[in-house]
Amino acid sequence: MTGSADLVTTIDIDPDVTAKAAQALTATGYGDVHVVTGDGGLGYPDRAPYDRMIATVSPWDIPAHWWKQLAPGGRLVAPLRWRGQGRSVAFTYTDGRLISDSLHLCGFVYLVGDGEGELSGSITADELVSLHWDRDQAVDPEALRGVLDQPRVTAWSGTTIARNESHDGLWLRLTATDPRVCRIKVHADVPPEVCDPIGGWWRMALVDGDTLVYLTARRLESDDEVRWELGAIGHGPTADQLTEYLCDEIRSWAPKRNQHTPSLIVYPADTPDSELAGPAIDKTHSRFVLTYDPTG
Template sequence: MHTTTTSPEALRAAMVERIRKAGHAQRSEVERVLLDTPRHEFVPDADLAVTYDPWQAVVTHRFDDGRSLSCASAPWLVAAMLDQLDVQPGNRILEIGAGTGYNASLLAQLTGRADLVTTIDIDPDVTAKASQALAATGYGDVHVITGDGGHGYPDHAPYDRMIATVSPWDIPAPWWQQLAPGARLVAPLRWRGQGRSVSFTYTDGRLVSDSLHLCGFVYLRGETEGELSGPITADDKVKLHWDRDQAVDLNTLGGVLDQPRVTAWSGITIAPNEGHDGFWLRLTVTDQRVCRISAHPDAIPEVVNPIGGYWRPALVDGGSLVYLTARRLETGDDVHWELGAIGHGPAATELTEHLCDEARAWSPERDHYEPRLVIYPADIPDSELGRPVFEKTHSRFVFTYDCISE
């Protein structure tokens, strides 16, 4: 139901202006297609104000338990990923995750021919509605395929551009095989609990990144799960999430939060509007033990008291656990948050000091860093890789986080 009296065109123009001010839709062609495309026709059941809110995703399908199955991504993220993809006229494109069809319509405009765009989704209800919306808006020549996106779509390969709007833990082997030399791939990848939209160029048999954006997406269905998770409290209200190549044993961690709480403070502060994701990103390079902790609101702060936000880093070492926390500091009108660490278990004191030391090492370079992810096929030998290596099923991730001069 559309309750606002402002026209869709005016709402769309305001949306694009706000996205531009936030640093996205920097490519003029991306700005143009966002302005020209009636997003509300792809999410007809959503309120217009929500549809054209730059920061708001619109959930269109849910699992029986209420979890999001498919959605229209927030417009700022759509713009950011299209900037990353850098579509050129005549590019052949594969989209994994059909969503509402909105993104496929943007891709069709960017490449100049709808029949050069293929979008695939495992859910037939999703593809049926995407097909209807694309046909109704003039993009019926887009190829909408019902199938496992992890397999790509070889019939139209090779692709000059490939974009995933669902989050894979790995780069599936078929994707490697369906990329043209020099192709660009944009995918919201996961490693060590993080989720990042990463843009790559496919060159010399490897994928080399040139930008990363913090984000969260519905996971790629049908993928053999590489991120594991499990509760560390009897009531399941506190959970850990880790990669399968990490040494985490929930049996060893049993009752860890019942042990005394050890707290340490780093002396490092962040502004109220400054995230801690850069610290976590660096930590994935410097400490292979980093993973993610999540907690039900009922468990905060009595059981655990992690830093706010969805992304909450933790370290596990045997039967010991430490996680990032923060406390509010006020000096007159000046408000900051000091980073700290809370630990439990035999090595709690050592681990809390270690996490604070990591914050101190990160802070001087926080505005002067260059993260880069290079992905190799799984059969690449150790002698050709740097460190650290994140072991996946079909590939090996090598991540670096280097301080650069101004």
């Protein structure tokens, strides 16, 4: 694709991986590819700038070195994480910003040595239920310890999905508008009477002070097919309002579920609020903005 393999550089931190990569590249006629053992978070300045950068490992933030080594108009594809969920994002570097044109659900191993990253904390004495959130979010796991022992409030949205129909767009949509969205992780030993989030690898939650609400689902059976109704389970002082709020959000998302995907714009960390296209998710080196109007 590049014409000359000499223009390509690949990095891994694990010398076993780079040794095997170098061997395989030589064996298949790509011996000119530069194979580097090192921290990919630093990029590789010796051969910069790059027209294309592809990360097959997930950073929590976009490392500052990547910004510096990407050519103007260049493309960056990386599996990123914000508000507890993960997306593979394809960007173009335009006017000092990274503007996405595709966002796909994904999960990846985390970049080693990523510095400050996602925060997490357990909310049960047995440590089997935990929350994961971004550094700019007001989540205090101590305020939520034991919250699952408080009475459970359940609300149903009336919105149903088919057995294998995805619902991750709901979480993505809320990341654009609600700074309370994060991830709940529940060990398989926890019985549904204690905590019963919707199935899947990563599960969406909302935290508001000492109230916790998470997405759930119940199986509905009709004569011809099995469907799942989406709903919300909450615990804590404002669980009534927050479960109803989540059900409203589910109902708003449902009719447009396959049509509207936001764009992610990433700005350098020192960009003032007045220059952002919307509210920011603040990382260490950058500011993420999800917007439905990337030209605005």
